[in-house]
Amino acid sequence: MHRRTLIAFAAATLATGSVFAQAYPTKPVRLIVPFAPGGTTDIIARVIAEPLGRALGQSVVVDNKAGAGGGIGALEASRAAPDGYTLSVATVSTTAANPAINKKIGYDPVTDFAPIINIAATPNIIAVNPKFAAHDYKSFVALLKKEPGKHSYASSGAGGIGHLQTELFKSLTNVFVTHIPYRGAGPALNDVVGGQVPIMFDNLPSALPFIQQKRLIPIVVAAPSRLPSLPDTPTFKEVGLEPVNRMAYYGILAPKGTPKEIIDKVHAGVKKALEEPAVKKRIEETGSLIVGNTPEQFADQIKAEYEIYKGVVAKQKLALQ
Template sequence: MQRRQVFRVLVAASAAFAACAALPAAAQTHYPNKPITLVVPFPAGGTTDIVARIVADKLGQQLGQAVVVDNRGGAGGSIGTAYLAKAAPDGYTLGIATASTHGINPAVYPRLSYDATKDFTTITNLASVPNVMSIHPSVKATDMKSFIALAHSQPNKLAYGSAGNGSVSHMMGELFKMSSKTELLHVPYKGVGPALNDALAGQVQVLFDNLPSSLPFIEGGKLRALAVAAPKRVAALPNVPTFAELGLPEVNDAAWFGLIAPANLPADLQGKLNAAAIKVLALPEVKAKLEKLGATPVGNSPAQFAAQIKSEVAKNKRVAVAAKISLD
């Protein structure tokens, strides 16, 4: 009798121990069970940061845990992106990919510390923002056709400003030159602000820029928009055609901001994050905030986003080789 009681006690204790031991494992299968860090590879206040914060707040609500933005700017977004690449693929460190970090940097930095197509798990492209080509009102051109004709007649006499060597605006300018077979003089600045100021003053005649920063000056008549890079015409500029409409489809890619994670993120977490992000992008308040920036919610599949990044890298490598752009 005593042996039976001892045996029962031992069995019960063993079962209790097994149940307790299983608790941490069970807790780990419930994702997320702690706050998530969202790495933004640019300083606070810029378009990338604004888009990230709009999405982070609602994404946290969808997942049931806070999504905390961590700004790690520097080197055109390379520092924060490299940090993300080395993080654990457990779903608790995510990041924002942009046309700069996952399109241009791989093309212009020969010693980049990450591989844009191999070191990350794609989740979804969150939003796209139109780019715009505008000219100073003093330029004697009223549309793209007359501008190209003017540029052909004056090789390297018309100057375009960019946010710096290897920036989105620089690559867009070089791609425009290749597509239109024109010769424009490139004037790099330390950021889009100084470039915009000189374009407004007429010190440079042409500006390639994200639409949100140039739009107030276009609407005020201080700049003349010739074309937008977007899937369709922008509601704020209904009379301005897209580059595709003008026969320059290669220049028609908008800026974009996507959600990524380190490589080898488990497929179930990738799917859960994709579904949550798409729900966030469908929220009326999120749409309204993004549209106020001139941005359009996207929300595609991980595979579609991965293909987009691969295409972006290939395009920018062609431009970098043709324009002989290589940065240390």
């Protein structure tokens, strides 16, 4: 009798969970952005939030939780209830670079989340303030070699993709510039545009408007080929630095244990949003490429990128100060 009761209870629990997932969502969904407003992660999140909300039938509210190179927001997202009402934006910084360098980050990017979809792949770029003496790649590297330690670069945070990719760039070119970490790309960009820091390694969408306004000068870009928006800017591969020629990604994660029915609903909602011409146009205008892959494909991508950056950290003997 006791065994039958347990079986009946388990069946009822599963049925209740299934009904709950089918009814989802019945209230607004929170989308954690683990960086400050103004950066690429925030831009992509806000482009997708409204159409995703329409697809789900509930509003999707963007919540910026900056700090620790994205680690604070990602940790909060990993600890959220697996009910679909707290999702988060995944970046290379939060799912690969930062966990690779920060052993105390508090979450495992592979096991503590349920990947849903990679929204877009985004080029990364080194750009400088117009007052910086070098405005092209050759003179940029020559100046840094001539004046080691004199210059500094900004990133969205210690352990982020901008930090690790710049450190990789430094090791391959034998230059030295000082790292100035910020609480997101937005604040970092403000200081580079304002001239407080001369150099930044950033994701293209947040830097591109300033480049188009000639408030930043592009030096070199991480992309499969030269970009139509920056036809005169070489790729890292062109200048002989293929290991640095890695694009960023922006996807959506749920906490581990989130029911498959909810994962599928959010995935379908994002796919529907990406089919909207205005959404597609807005994302592609940033220089990003729409991906829209499956949860399984995104999970494999996260695993692969995490392994790559663990290798970078080990090879370059990097550690957080």
